[in-house]
Amino acid sequence: MELRLENLTKIFTNKTGTDTTAVDDLSITIDSGTLVGLLGPSGCGKSTTLFMIAGLLKPTRGKIFFGEDDVTKLAPEKRGIGLVFQNYALYPHMTVYKNIMFPLENMDVPRDEAIQRVKEMADLVGIGTMLDRKPAQLSGGQQQRVAIARALVKKPRVLLLDEPLSNLDARLRLQMREEIKRIQRETGITTVFVTHDQEEAMSISDKMVVLNFGVEQQYSAPQEMYNTPANLFVAKFLGNPPINSFEADVKDGAVIFNDQKFMQFKEVKDGSYIIGIRPEHFRVAEKDSKDKIKVDIKEIFHVGRDTMIHFELNGQNIRALVDSDSVGDNDKSVELTCKRKRLYVFDKDTGKVINHG
Ligand SMILES: Nc1ncnc2c1ncn2[C@@H]1O[C@H](COP(=O)(O)OP(=O)(O)O)[C@@H](O)[C@H]1O
Ligand SMILES: [Mg+2]
Structure with a gap:
């Protein structure tokens, strides 16, 4: 499913009446089946962009299309999205199996098919043998795998990940990064991956968008962006040791x-x-x-x-x-x-x- 943002803008007005333009006239097209990294420093508007795509925040201006569908005014549950956050937000009292099954409970999926899908997703993310455990009996990486399985079980049109690896230690982060890439390839689901970590974005993305103060700085394949930065901000943001x-x-x-x-x-x-x-x-x-x-x-x-x-x-x-x-x-x-x-x-x-x- 192609994902298209047209002039997407979000202005927050605080109690004293001052405006923050969190996302400023963002227009990008994300090709069907690709993984796009949304990259930039803290506060640059990554989560705000993702939440607008998810329907959790209403744009001040602009439109969001899933394929030919204008979903700008559609409720989040009707968009067909899977969401994964930094803190896995699993239900602690439920088993892994129930956590993954949960999104299907209120859908018209026949029981047998639902069970089948939970098992497939658990296998896909590599936790097929842990279905009876509770979240507390899993490592951080395993919990994040459950969160990904739960996001995918509804067969969403778009997968949205907001800093999904930030709570993991360095080694696990590297491993899960490759896992997410593999899962994304195997499912072919159009994915937006938010991170402030340039190396993470470069290694996982088909293309990346770099934001600064809500403004798109560049949108291109990682290596191309690294070698032909559009401006000094992008040049400095990518690379270690820095330029x-x-x-x-x-x-x-x-x-x-x-x-x-x-x-x-x-x-x-x-x-x-x-x-x-x-x-x-x-x-x-x-x-x-x-x-x-x-x-x-x-x-x-x-x-x-x-x-x-x-x-x-x-x-x-x-x-x-x-x-x-x-x-x-x-x-x-x-x-x-x-x-x-x-x-x-x-x-x-x-x-x-x-x-x-
Ligand atoms: N609910 C809100 N009300 C007011 N300002 C907000 C709100 N959410 C985010 N912001 C502001 O919008 C800007 C972008 O925030 P955010 O999208 O969370 O950044 P990022 O995810 O890139 O760290 C920041 O300046 C932030 O303070
Ligand atoms: Mg954020």
Whole structure:
């Protein structure tokens, strides 16, 4: 089922009459059968967006379509959604079996079919042998599996997950992330996955939407977004270690690093900009390379396969992650380069990237 948001907007007005625009004119189409990650810092409007899709919050403006169905005014229970939250919200006094069965109790599903579906869902999420247990007898990850089975048992048109892994410890989070991806693939259900964790979103999503203050920053496949960020916010939000960003002048198309000219960007006018280069996009330059800058090494760390070099560009501390055999422990300076398309020039005022299109 394709999911389409059109100019979706939510404005909260508090008691003193001040408005918060939690979601600001969001228009995206989520292809049928895909998993879209809704990503951004705390308070950027992720849950508000999800709750509007679920029907738990009424949009101030805009529309929501499930396929050709305009569901904007439809009650939550009529939309055909499955919801999973951070706190699993299972019924503690009911067994796993009853918890999963619960949503079917008030539906016209024949008894035999209902039992069959509960078993199928329990197997799908990997808790088929725990149907007689109570939630307290399960680990956090297992409880979240029950919550997912319960959300899926009604065969919803859309699955909505709000930070479903945030309560789990780091290892379980990694494992459940892969599980959710597998379950989503096997069921082919259109899914919106909310998270503030960029790595989680990148690893699980077919496409991601990044929000900031309720405004869509970019909507694309994770790797594409990582490599061609639309603006400085997205560039900084994705990646660990984070992108290097620092001020630099551009003169006659060349970026000025420590008074040296670097590369040529004919499309960029003379002026002052924010430059972004990810640590791993630096390389130690070949001897005959034209585009390179010489920098003084401040510190050097070996991190397994790679070596992290610290140095300064235009007075800022910069990090480069390079092949460990390309620098020696006693090197005082190094010549670095990067691919042209991996150097981003951002407008200082708007943050928009201006050398990629
Ligand atoms: N019921 C509400 N009343 C007033 N403001 C709200 C309400 N719910 C959320 N907000 C505000 O809307 C913005 C977005 O919140 P939310 O969607 O919960 O963010 P996220 O899920 O990305 O952390 C925040 O500024 C938050 O304080
Ligand atoms: Mg939230």
